[in-house]
Amino acid sequence: MTVEFKSDRSRLPDRELVEAIVCMANAEGGELWLGVEDDGQPTGLHTEHxxxxxxxxxVAARTSPSLAVTVTPVQLGGVAVARIAVPKAQGEVSTTTGVYLRRRLKSDGTPECVAMLPHDRASRASSFGLMDASTQIVAGATLADLDPLERERLRQCVQQYGGDRALLELDDEALxxxxxxxxxxxxxxxxxxxxTGLLLIGREPALRELVPTHEFAFQVLAREAVRFNEFRRxxxxxxxxxxxxxxxxxxxxREMQIGLFRVPVPQVEMGAFREALANxxxxxDYHRLGxxxxxxxxxxxxxxxxxxxxxxxxxxxxxxxxxxxRNRMLADAMKRVGMVERSGRGVDKIYRGMLRFGRPEPDYRRTSATDVVLRLATVDADExxxxxxxxxxxxQGRELPIDSLIALAxxxxxxxxxxxxxxxxxxxEPVQAKKTLESLVEAGLAQAHGNARGRTYTLAMGVYKADGDKAAYTRQLGFSSxxxxxxxxxxxxxxxxxxxxxxxxxxxxxxxQAKDLLKRLKAEGKLTLEGAGRAAAYVPGEEPKGA
Known part of the structure; x- marks a missing residue:
């Protein structure tokens, strides 16, 4: 996605060069190497280049808005080539002849330049925060497309989830x-x-007709057999x-007893589920089908x-x-209704819902440039x-800070x-990490080992005693001196x-720690130092009599 080779043996036309640069700028940016064949073989620049x-x-003169690239001459394999650094465009850029292109990967993993269609341009603008599609009036929509029953559901959600109660005092038009x-x-x-209006309180026929990109699916698979599979709008x-x-x-x-309280232990914590779903x-991206x-x-x-x-x-x-x-108006409305975390830190809530039960942290590793993918493991809780x-x-009388919860896990x-x-x-930053760990030490949940330079932390002995696994504390400390x-x-x-x-x-x-150990063994006569610097090594010494 971020590297392109262009042969210049027959002099690459300026139009093709500028279009290739525009194509990269409208994706992730990267480097265009002029004078290099597709197989990576440098063949050099044309005499005119x-x-x-x-x-x-x-490039600046033939792009709109003007794109600032950096051109660096490079010698490769005895020939001169050019490395052109292409920045990622903040918005969208075209050639001065009105050509909009974007770079993408084909199914075989190789890149290609394709036309940047209007919905692609709108999608890109919204990803940069340059436009908010959720504030736009939907073409063809009328007030009759809003469902009074859904508006009443909205009011009930404000009451149920602790939303902005000032909304309950407004009439329909003001709301x-x-x-x-x-x-x-x-x-x-x-x-x-x-x-935003259609997505929150629109009638279903209007949503299907006017917002065709809106769709969701719930699927349950058990041993590859489909137990539930429905799509809705x-x-x-x-x-x-x-x-x-x-x-x-x-x-x-199920429930488990902790002190005087019975604590519910679901397979997936519903607060985390609701927050992930709302996110x-x-x-x-409501410009994209799917x-x-x-x-x-x-x-x-x-x-x-x-x-x-x-x-x-x-x-x-x-x-x-x-x-x-991406959709600021829609996000703000959902916050005021109470359906999502009002601080905007919904990811923290998802992490807390997993880590609090001793489960793995949320997994976003399958996220790509086109999809956000969140995986929540449904393993048994660590009681x-x-x-x-x-x-x-x-x-403490309050929830553990998310950093402390991550540190404990x-x-x-x-x-x-x-x-x-x-x-x-x-x-x-490490400074904040140290502050978090030291706060756990003060709370008696962690134990510090070593000096400031090589300081490390383990769970405190009391944690293992409470768990009934005293041997684990010894194992985690590793070998004694x-x-x-x-x-x-x-x-x-x-x-x-x-x-x-x-x-x-x-x-x-x-x-x-290794230096201190060797120094002590040398002082006790058990080892002798030979050599200096990188060649320094310790050999058997003669222990003092009576040692």
Whole structure:
């Protein structure tokens, strides 16, 4: 997707060069190598392209808006070629002759340039936040296409889910205006439904006719046999109610006693399910055909929606980036109704619904440029971990911060953790990761080991005692200092010498810990240092008499 080779042996026409650059800019950007064959063989620049000084200006002059590329001469295989760095266009760009192209991958994985159709352009603009399709009046829609029964459902949702109660005091017209369900016509002749209005309270026939991209499916597969498979085009509030009602029979729940309370333990936490479902329906790309799929199989629950992550949101910052809804008006309406997390941190709620029960964190790894795919594992809950979380939240009188919950889950899985390792899991800076771990130490849930340089963390001994598995605490701490010493001395006896890197690998110690261990063994006469620098190694020493 991000690398293109163009032969220049017969002088690539300027039109083809500019169109290839526009094509890349309207996708992910990348590098175009001029003077390189499709198989990667450099054959050099045509004589008319040897002077590259004006190439960037040519591209800027023949694109609209002007595209700034960077041209760098490169010597490859004894010939001169040009590396043209193409930025990702913030919006859409065309040639000055009005040609809109975008780059995509074919079914065989090779790239191609295709025409950028109007719905592609609108979809791209919405992914950059340059336009909000949910605020637009739907062509052909009238106020008669809004369903009074769905408007009443909306009011009931406000009461049931703790939405903005000020909405309950408004009449129908004021309610529609407050939530952006209708907008004034450009000629001032009245109001008409927006996309938000049709999606929330539209009549089903109107949705099928006027919003053909809206569709969702619920599928249940058991050992590859289809137990449930239905497609619907309900308005969103009815859709969520229908999906939740049909999902509950396949979501068994039991209870466990924790102190004085009985805590429900469902296969999938319903708050996380509802939030993931709402995210898929609200943030999908309504310019693209394709259904929102809710699929339950033997391995877990998968919720997917057409339209990749919006610009600026990646799998590496899902937990920390500011909310960037593709359909802002629709998202705001759903927040005010109470159907989604009002802070915009719905991903946190999904994570909490999984990790609190000791299950794996939500899996977004199958997400692509065209689809967001969320996988929730339906494995058995870790009752000991749930008990730990519930009791700690009871002591604090509030929910554990999501970073602390991730840290506890990661400590349980990895046994030992550094601040850098946790930083990657919570998608924050190491400073914040250290603060999170130290707060767990203060709460008696974690234990710190080592100095500031090589400091690591494990779950506290009390956690394992409460779980009835005292041996696990010993296992997680690894070898004692005496065992480390014996490992090193046995290694030296077998191999005649040992270096610091060998000690780090053998005993799973940090560089500082390995250095301290070797220094102590040398002081005790058990090892002798030979050489210096990278060649330094320790050999058997002569222990002092009486040692």
């Amino acid at each position: 040897q002077q590259l000084a004006g190439l960037a200006g040519l 529609d205006g407050a939530l952006g369900l209708t907008a004034r016509l450009s000629d001032g002749s009245g109001r008409a439904p927006t996309l 309900f308005p969103l509030l009815k859709a969520m109610d229908w999906l939740e009602t049909n999902f509950r029979p396949y979501n068994p729940e 898929a329906l609200v943030h999908r 259904a929102v799929h809710v699929r339950l199989d033997d391995e877990g629950l998968t919720i997917s929606n057409p339209g990749g992550l919006v610009d600026g949101v990646t799998l590496a910052n899902l937990l920390t980036t500011e909310p960037r809804p 000991a971990f749930l008990k730990l979380v519930v009791e700690q939240e009871g002591r 990661t400590l349980r899985d990895l046994k030992r953790l550094s601040t850098d390792e946790l930083a990657a899991h919570i998608q924050r 005496l065992q480390h010493e014996q490992l090193v001395l046995n290694y030296v006896r077998q191999h005649g010498r040992i270096q610091r890197a060998d000690v780090m690998d053998l005993c799973r110690l940090t560089e500082g």
